[in-house]
Amino acid sequence: MRDGRIVVKAVLLTALVALPACSGGGLFGGRSNAPDASTTAEMSERPDRAIQRSGGSSVFDLFTNADDPNTTVEVNKYLWNASLDVLSFMPVQAADPFTGVIVFGYGVPPGGGGAYRATVHVSDPALDARGLHVALQNRGGRPVSTETQHAIEDAILGRARQLRIQDYDL
Incomplete structure (x- = not known):
């Protein structure tokens, strides 16, 4: 029983010594956590950014819910499904x-002879051509012609419009 208490005390002492060392400051100091002149000027100008820029973190930050609850997915579902x-x-x-990134492997289109792979990036929540980026490559790793790429983008945009019309019963 006495040996168990000694082991527990040794583990606690080791943790007490090791945790401050994780922050880079060591047990007896090391780097200073005092803000420099530029940081203090920034804190006075933008107090809302002071916490983000301080760089200080601890083990207890793992247990806080610091995620922004207003974060939303910025991908158009019709462009995603049409792709x-x-x-x-x-x-x-x-x-x-x-x-909004979809990476496709090599595949042969119906009625086609060569294999292609594609990467699609849907970067906008609007159903708009500016929010769709398609990169196609053939088996040799060379990009396909711009006409083929635009034809695929047009097909995806057309299908996305069909899905939206179908969804709203327009």
Whole structure:
């Protein structure tokens, strides 16, 4: 029983010594946490940014809910789904709906002879051509012609409009 208490005390002492060292300051100081002149000037000008710029963090920051509750996904669902529909002959390798990026693997289009791969980036919540970026490559890694790329973008935009009309029963 006595040995167990010694082990617990040793673990606590080790943690007490190791945790301050994680911050880079060490147990007995090291780097100063006092703000420099530029930081104090910035804090007085923009107090709302002072917490973000301070750079100070601790283990307890892991347990706080510091996420912005007003964060929304900025991807148009019709462009996203239309991209998946139009390029359904290609296997999806990666998809991230928060950034709007879909990475497709090599696939042969119906009636086509060559294999292509694509990366689609939906960057705007509006159903607009400016929010859609498609990059196509052939098997050799060379980009396809701009006409082919624009034809795929037009097909995706057309399908996105169809999905929106279908969704709203227009």
